Amino acid sequence: MTAKRYTASDITDNALDALYENANEGWRRGDRWKERAEQAEAALARLTTWCDELDEYSRVVLQDETAVHPVAANVRQQLAQPEENSTK
DSSP states (O other), rough: OOOOOOTTOOOOOOHHHHHHHHHHHHHHHHHHHHHHHHHHHHHHHHHHHHHHHHHHHHHHHHHHOOOOOOHHHHHHHHHHHHOOOOOO
């Protein structure tokens, strides 16, 4: 069963208020999701910066310009997009 559809001639102030409240809640929910996404992106940026610092430390200690810190490599592997598995 579908909800009643209102027309311009039969919508009430209360129904219109409820409609606006529902729309506003949707916008607030979207704002909360955006804020969480921005916080997650910032955390990932801090983590990848830390991985770069670990690599630089390894290069200095090992005196090897191509050295990669094993923890940094593992973190990057864990963060990487999973490869698509498809059968042909």
